[in-house]
Amino acid sequence: MTIPAPLSGVLVVDLTRVLAGPYCTMVLADLGARVIKVEAPGRGDDARAIGPFIGDHSAYFMSLNRGKESIALDLKSAEDRGIFERLLARADVLVENFRPGAMERLGYGWDELHARFPRLIAASISGFGQTGPYAERPAYDVVAQAMGGIMSITGHPGGKPTRVGTSIGDITAGLFSAIGIQAALVERHRSGTGQRVDVSLLDSQVAILENAIARYSVTGEVPEPIGSRHPSIAPFDAFATRDGFVVIAAGNDELFAKLCEAIGAPEWTQDERFRTNEQRNQNADALKALIEAALAERTASEWLNVLQRAELPCGPLNNIAQLIEDPQVISRNMVVSAADGAGGSLQMAGNPIKLSAHEDPKTREAAPALDGDRQRILAELDAPAIPEKRLER
Amino acid sequence: MTIPAPLSGVLVVDLTRVLAGPYCTMVLADLGARVIKVEAPGRGDDARAIGPFIGDHSAYFMSLNRGKESIALDLKSAEDRGIFERLLARADVLVENFRPGAMERLGYGWDELHARFPRLIAASISGFGQTGPYAERPAYDVVAQAMGGIMSITGHPGGKPTRVGTSIGDITAGLFSAIGIQAALVERHRSGTGQRVDVSLLDSQVAILENAIARYSVTGEVPEPIGSRHPSIAPFDAFATRDGFVVIAAGNDELFAKLCEAIGAPEWTQDERFRTNEQRNQNADALKALIEAALAERTASEWLNVLQRAELPCGPLNNIAQLIEDPQVISRNMVVSAADGAGGSLQMAGNPIKLSAHEDPKTREAAPALDGDRQRILAELDAPAIPEKRLER
Numbered sequence: 001m002t003i004p005a006p007l008s009g010v011l012v013v014d015l016t017r018v019l020a021g022p023y024c025t026m027v028l029a030d031l032g033a034r035v036i037k038v039e040a041p042g043r044g045d046d047a048r049a050i051g052p053f054i055g056d057h058s059a060y061f062m063s064l065n066r067g068k069e070s071i072a073l074d075l076k077s078a079e080d081r082g083i084f085e086r087l088l089a090r091a092d093v094l095v096e097n098f099r100p101g102a103m104e105r106l107g108y109g110w111d112e113l114h115a116r117f118p119r120l121i122a123a124s125i126s127g128f129g130q131t132g133p134y135a136e137r138p139a140y141d142v143v144a145q146a147m148g149g150i151m152s153i154t155g156h157p158g159g160k161p162t163r164v165g166t167s168i169g170d171i172t173a174g175l176f177s178a179i180g181i182q183a184a185l186v187e188r189h190r191s192g193t194g195q196r197v198d199v200s201l202l203d204s205q206v207a208i209l210e211n212a213i214a215r216y217s218v219t220g221e222v223p224e225p226i227g228s229r230h231p232s233i234a235p236f237d238a239f240a241t242r243d244g245f246v247v248i249a250a251g252n253d254e255l256f257a258k259l260c261e262a263i264g265a266p267e268w269t270q271d272e273r274f275r276t277n278e279q280r281n282q283n284a285d286a287l288k289a290l291i292e293a294a295l296a297e298r299t300a301s302e303w304l305n306v307l308q309r310a311e312l313p314c315g316p317l318n319n320i321a322q323l324i325e326d327p328q329v330i331s332r333n334m335v336v337s338a339a340d341g342a343g344g345s346l347q348m349a350g351n352p353i354k355l356s357a358h359e360d361p362k363t364r365e366a367a368p369a370l371d372g373d374r375q376r377i378l379a380e381l382d383a384p385a386i387p388e389k390r391l392e393r
Numbered sequence: 394m395t396i397p398a399p400l401s402g403v404l405v406v407d408l409t410r411v412l413a414g415p416y417c418t419m420v421l422a423d424l425g426a427r428v429i430k431v432e433a434p435g436r437g438d439d440a441r442a443i444g445p446f447i448g449d450h451s452a453y454f455m456s457l458n459r460g461k462e463s464i465a466l467d468l469k470s471a472e473d474r475g476i477f478e479r480l481l482a483r484a485d486v487l488v489e490n491f492r493p494g495a496m497e498r499l500g501y502g503w504d505e506l507h508a509r510f511p512r513l514i515a516a517s518i519s520g521f522g523q524t525g526p527y528a529e530r531p532a533y534d535v536v537a538q539a540m541g542g543i544m545s546i547t548g549h550p551g552g553k554p555t556r557v558g559t560s561i562g563d564i565t566a567g568l569f570s571a572i573g574i575q576a577a578l579v580e581r582h583r584s585g586t587g588q589r590v591d592v593s594l595l596d597s598q599v600a601i602l603e604n605a606i607a608r609y610s611v612t613g614e615v616p617e618p619i620g621s622r623h624p625s626i627a628p629f630d631a632f633a634t635r636d637g638f639v640v641i642a643a644g645n646d647e648l649f650a651k652l653c654e655a656i657g658a659p660e661w662t663q664d665e666r667f668r669t670n671e672q673r674n675q676n677a678d679a680l681k682a683l684i685e686a687a688l689a690e691r692t693a694s695e696w697l698n699v700l701q702r703a704e705l706p707c708g709p710l711n712n713i714a715q716l717i718e719d720p721q722v723i724s725r726n727m728v729v730s731a732a733d734g735a736g737g738s739l740q741m742a743g744n745p746i747k748l749s750a751h752e753d754p755k756t757r758e759a760a761p762a763l764d765g766d767r768q769r770i771l772a773e774l775d776a777p778a779i780p781e782k783r784l785e786r
Contacts, residue, residue: 049670227554
């Protein structure tokens with residue numbers, strides 16, 4: 001349990017702002033990479049202005065930038081460019097999420113970077129990608145969710161547009177970028193050379209559509225929002241009980257038979273409408289009505305006891321307060337904390353990647369103050385080798 | 394552009410079924426890993442029974458298993474276990490998404506695997522993880538979405554439960570697993586030893602809550618569904634026009650000023666309610682009503698022209714049919730195709746990780762028939778080294 005973290009020794013220079021890029025570098029930091037944020041002097045990362053706030057400090061920023069360092073550099077000033085380039089000479093990875101073209105205007109386009117720093121891996125995260133007719137358009141998460149089709153299949157039939165309640169456009173782009181960066185790290189062991197990773201929010205939304213494109217390709221029917229059920233599996237939905245909802249997912253014939261038995265309707269397995277998953281899915285509304293009629297007799301918590309005893313995939317609808325007190329969430333260390341800069345501590349989501357050879361700490365180093373690591377970073381650049389991890393503050 | 398793909402030479406033995414595991418190994422395959430599915434004889438991957446179908450073949454299965462190989466092995470038969478173990482001796486990575494305990498019952502728990510195959514990286518994907526009080530409970534995506542809190546913040550205020558329209562529980566678990574596997578590959582270059590990656594659907598849902606936990610931690614208010622707007626940024630929403638919706642996201646003061654100018658209401662920037670993002674967010678409903686009153690004069694496509702000229706982050710709400718014809722999506726090669734086994738081809742989402750040193754092909758090898766690669770794989774096991782990529786069928 002005491003070998004260095006998997007990305008120990010990987011130095012990430014991080015020009016990213018707001019969410020997609022910072023989420024990517026947070027994942028890398030949680031795996032042991034050293035992440036140095038290079039922020040614009042004065043204002044820094046835009047997320048520093050997004051609430052809620054603790055005193056003057058953004059909790060939004062803190063939760064995404066725990067464990068990183070900060071130096072403020074003006075990439076249009078010669079002196080600061082010199083510092084930035086000395087950092088790049090030591091770095092393994094550069095991550096940025098400016099609009100395409102911005103790095104080129106700064107003289108740090110991929111061709112220049114690759115010529116000067118051949119081992120450097122550079123990841124660019126943008127709304128639409130580095131190529132194509134929309135490349136230079138700006139985007140935030142909701143634009144990618146809307147254009148990327150996921151909003152067209154989320155929500156209730158005939159209802160108003162529904163955004164996924166978390167910024168899944170940014171977050172999946174951050175995850176695909178972390179995957180691309182690590183693939184380039186693996187490859188660099190062979191070739192000795194870095195490469196460029198180009199990930200967009202829009203592409204990432206397309207990539208997580210699961211089988212919606214294949215379904216449309218086969219059936220010609222445009223997928224629509226269908227509430228809380230699954231498009232191809234039934235029963236797989238939220239069902240009303242006497243006092244609230246439970247979710248139940250019976251993804252194959254065996255589980256469906258178990259469900260029928262558990263709720264006292266074994267005869268449904270003989271119903272022509274429900275013999276196979278395909279038939280159950282075509283008759284999902286009728287099946288849901290029958291299930292809800294049966295569930296109306298007892299409370300959600302009573303039914304969950306029955307269904308869990310039958311080993312059926314099921315669960316309650318947790319809100320955030322219930323979630324962070326859930327025994328499994330606590331046991332898995334999925335809520336961690338970091339100092340909030342005001343004498344208290346802030347709770348935030350932990351690392352879902354549990355590795356057998358590494359610790360999964362309950363706390364994180366606090367997010368950095370803007371330019372808060374400047375002196376130490378400058379001193380390190382004069383040393384023969386930059387430390388794998390920052391020193392204690 | 395002609396160096397081998399980043400994960401060339403990585404051999405993945407894939408015991409996974411349905412979605413989370415197959416999505417993980419699809420991502421690895423798209424990056425050049427060789428993926429051999431080991432399926433249960435007779436039935437194979439459960440996803441083979443999930444529609445829609447082309448002839449007898451599941452398009453759902455095809456879209457997730459393109460480019461993989463298949464061998465059917467009964468892991469309770471001595472002969473097949475011998476074959477499986479010869480595969481493991483050559484493999485870099487084993488991925489499985491059985492319920493926790495199943496691998497141990499087969500004699501392939503992590504301790505046994507690690508003792509016999511010390512370089513092997515083993516990833517386990519499960520509903521709740523390998524540890525904790527719920528470890529052995531079964532789960533499908535909707536259970537993780539419900540328990541993981543994302544359904545509590547998705548949908549409209551007071552509305553019915555709303556599942557994210559794609560299986561984001563499975564898919565994010567697949568992505569975090571791919572990240573964990575690659576981190577272990579990077580680490581193995583140093584230590585020479587594999588490790589175990591343990592990822593759950595529930596943990597992955599917690600990890601993508603963005604700032605919901607931090608918000609609750611700071612304010613004590615339980616986050617609720619808020620339709621299509623952002624919890625901390627305004628304006629950032631879908632807005633009705635004369636004939637449909639557009640999404641607009643103005644994440645900072647400059648963009649808000651541009652938006653006011655573009656829709657003919659520059660005076661809003663002087664409104665006390667809208668001076669900062671924090672104030673705009675507190676008055677998001679009033680701001681939305683003003684914006685929609687202004688937008689009611691023209692159509693969505695007219696407004697998108699105006700807003701795009703002003704360089705505002707904005708876009709249409711695309712359905713799947715519109716999405717796959719979008720010039721940017723086409724230009725980015727985000728819809729690829731593979732042979733469907735019935736003489737035609739099936740469209741599916743492409744790879745969102747664009748790498749400068751590697752091709753991004755427009756087609757994929759078809760998904761395998763159950764046990765379809767048996768003879769070749771068995772022959773390869775007798776050869777001194779297993780090929781990096783499968784031979785052409």
